[in-house]
Amino acid sequence: MIIREKPKLRVGLVGSGFMGKCHANAFRSVSGLFDLPLEPITDMLADISDEVARKNAVALGFRRSTSDWKALCTDPDIDVVAVTTPNALHEPIVMAALAEGKPVYCEKPLSNTLESALRMTEAAEMSGIVTMVGFNFLRNPMIRLARKIIESGEIGEVVSFRGRHAESYMSDPNVAHSFRTDPDGGGALADIGSHIISMGRYLLGPITHVLGQSQTIHKTRPIKLGKTERSPVLVDDATHALVTFENGVLGTIEANWAAVGRTMDLSWEITGTCGAIAFSQERMNELLFCKGTTGRATSGFTRIESGPTHPPYGSFCPAPGHHLGFNDLKVIEVAELVHAISGSANTGPDFREAYEVQKVVTRIAESCKEQIKKKV
């Protein structure tokens, strides 16, 4: 039997660390899980040196490698550029890809500064190029279900949002400086706060007002991995903010990368006038759902477990309760990216949405600096 091949989407990936590996895995596996109009081919990988690029290209299944991301962006055989480098490098790579008219799939946060994020957004919009940003946690079937529950009115009028992104990867004061502690756009709020802000916006809409306070828990860190010399930390380890959504919902947001005991507590609780829902990425296959107010013997949260009735879970597994994982969210994101590039559907989040998220991050950071507090 002759099987007709699908048109190819040749992928150029810049960066092959934590997220680069995750992108590569998603591009390689997506065609086996989703019926897509284009078939991604992991074509060229760029990284910091020829040696690193070649080694990781082999490991991650790319045909070609380079130490020059500009060459990748201008290569006529590359159809889409994926960017998984440190934040401050996003803009030059993205701009080079956009200048070639290529769709861009960029990791969050979109850039290190709000001004830079705006330049990237306007450049993409001016040329009408498809963009997507890696807010992969939004792809969870349980998060889609949560939005449906809210929109259906099942929990009544939403009155409160309590959101948090807490991890412990910076809780050890001997974790060295990296791009994540770069004073120009680093810190817990920018790094992981952006995820819970994007989640809040996805579920409840725009955030219009913020009031923040932040702290640097570990005042110095080794200047780099393997060094004993230390230098000051100029970014936040934890930030807490009061937020107001455009629809009047009040809430709190916490970003904390020194939260001892927490591994991936990207979590939230949304309370409505006659119900509530709650979620934590640490138990990403579950949604807690409470219907009705208190007073009945059976009132309280019940646990919904993910399964094929929660799309696109069924693309991975026909049986409920077998669980999706972090990398699967990236596969779903890449499936959405392929649809956006082919023109069949575009669910975002695009650069404009990522810019809006970054605006909230920036306004909270500004509010933290202003330190308007009432003495008790």
Ligand SMILES: NC(=O)c1ccc[n+]([C@@H]2O[C@H](COP(=O)([O-])OP(=O)(O)OC[C@H]3O[C@@H](n4cnc5c(N)ncnc54)[C@H](O)[C@@H]3O)[C@@H](O)[C@H]2O)c1
């Ligand atoms: N969406 C998510 O869940 C998630 C999770 C972690 C990180 N991120 C984001 O992904 C991005 C990368 O983070 P990471 O944890 O993968 O970092 P990482 O340090 O593990 O990887 C960065 C990669 O970029 C490469 N690189 C650095 N300079 C380069 C250059 N000049 N040319 C080519 N390659 C270069 C590095 O060698 C490395 O391979 C950041 O923007 C981060 O915020 C997103």
